[in-house]
Amino acid sequence: MSFWHVVGAIVWKDIRAELRTKDIFSSMFVFALLSVIVFNFAFELRVPAMKMVVPGIVWVAISFAGTLGLNRALVIEQDKGSLAGLLLAPVDRSAIYFGKLLGNLLFMFAVEIVILPLVMVFYNLSLLSADHLLVLLLGTYGFAAVGTVFAAIAVNTRAREVMLPILLFPVLLPVLIAGVKMTGALLDGEALSTLGNWLQIMAVYDIGFTVVAYLTFGYVMEE
């Protein structure tokens, strides 16, 4: 009971601060938008129809922006020593993990809610279906579940801005592949039911790494 009480308190705190500064959201959003536009020019002349590369663009934009957001969220905690304040409190380390994870997840969803309509307008297609959103949800969750742990690691290293993507992307690859594959298949008109394998891989990834993160986060937090 008090576990979720703590998780709630951390999420409340993160949202409260973010609503005021819009620090994380704005940097993530601008970066996601820039990626979409840059990719547009990077592919335009070589690809018969832009629609073919949209899944890749969407997932890469989410990953890049997400990396930025994760870094930001942890740097904010670290810089004023407030992370130490959290650690001083008599709360379960995994509650801190789930609190930060939920916060990161919410910020990423917020960015996706804004960036997806723009992608739909730019490329004249629809990503608004329950299937698309489910895929996005599972993929974003996997990203945040692993990313929250790695961001907590990276923020304590010497080259913290560079370290997060280097740590994160190779581990993240299954989510990216499955995400691109499913978004693409759905855009091609396939039904989600034919993509069971991919859903499974994402589910295994999400659940498996949530468990690993739950078990290891305490070691990342202590000094």
Added chain:
Amino acid sequence: MSHTDATRRAAMARPADGPAMIELRKLTKAFGSKTALRGIDLRVAPGESLVIFGPNGAGKTTLIRILANLSRPTSGKVLIGGLDLAAHADGIRRYLGVVSHAPLLYDSLTAEENLRFFARLYDLADPQARIAEMLALVGLTGRRHDLVRTFSRGMVQRLAIARALLHDPQVLLLDEPDTGLDPQAAEMLHGLLVQLSRAAASSPDAMRTIVTVTHSIERGLAIADRSVILAGGQIVFEGSTAGMTAADFRPLYDRYVGGGR
């Protein structure tokens, strides 16, 4: 250390007979090949205000961080209230309050929101009343709806004290609380700390044990029942300094820390 030092320490260290609130046994901490603390033995009685002096790099902050359970000792034991800190960390955290030179507060939350957040982490019974009480104690009631970002350094540090006292901890750890404050703010903060240490000494039910790390001899002595000098990761002096003035203490400090630097 030499023989005379050991006898002197034995003669001056007194109040270690009853049950200790904080007890350190052969505490060492190494960062790789660098040793920050080498075999610290120390007892702090309940309700006592202990001040740790020492030059930069003596291991003061490391010691406080270990007491606060933010850092794990390489070897040795920390007992708080008779319990092993390593084994009962979660239970003991509730009884610790920490003020460090970093404020441990959130810039983009208001004073009250900060306290409300920590009140929820500590699961306080009546947070609203307690928050109001703490804000009044540190004189920030008027600014409670302002963002911490707009606060002066002194106000931030006072709020940090309010945060540390919020859950009425039995042990208060202060790590150079006056770092970076202008003289006026430092004076104000000091007044608050004197008040806290007096309260600890006078009312047995409050019984707050305070450990302060500082390099300011004047301010440190004013709140100390007993003092320790830490140099090179070791305790080089330990004894009662109640009623001692800075003029009395300074030569002592210089001798132990060694002008030969």
Added chain:
Amino acid sequence: MSRTNGLLMSATIVCAGLMLAAAFGALVLAPNAVGLTPDETFAQRIIYFHVPSAWLSMLAFGITTIASIAYLVTARRFWDSVAVSSAEIGIVFTLAATASGSLWAKPAWNTWWTWDPRLTTYTIMFLLYVAYFMLRSALEDPARRARFAAVYGIFAFLSVPITFMSIRWWRTIHPILIDSKDFGLSRGMLPVFFLSLIAFTALYVILLIYRVRLERTREQVDALRERFGY
């Protein structure tokens, strides 16, 4: 101490003998593969080097993961030394397996590189452990370095099979290029193949022991240095 040194020395000599025997077997004793072009027939002999190297890299990273878990549980530095030593050996043999694979790929598939599931997974694995070492070098305090690296090592190793599965499904249109049946080792080849597998595994064990000892010596030197202030 000197007795363990003597033991290790004899083990090293035995291992060297095994490696030489394996090389002799691979280059001389093993029969030619049938039904291949001359180039391919010659290149086919890398199998005695390539497969053991690949096996060894997986073994090494697996040991790193186990040692990482052991470190988190016990907080004993020894396990961190094992983890980092094994990962280092793993990276070397990942490169060896990739290079030897390329030598086979050129005559057989007419390309040095293809985005086949195994090759791709292997590259990702290589990157994972490059990241592992970058993380280590970006952390100063040894206790924290060991802890963070252990956590990352666990994540990294567990992601390898998931990555492999996803890439395999992703590339379904491609023929599966490397298949165990493809090689269909003949009776004459098998003993040589197993000999080199054993020789390489022995090599791994010997390298790991030396590497862990090196790590321990390094720690002792650091401690001495600290004691005498350089």
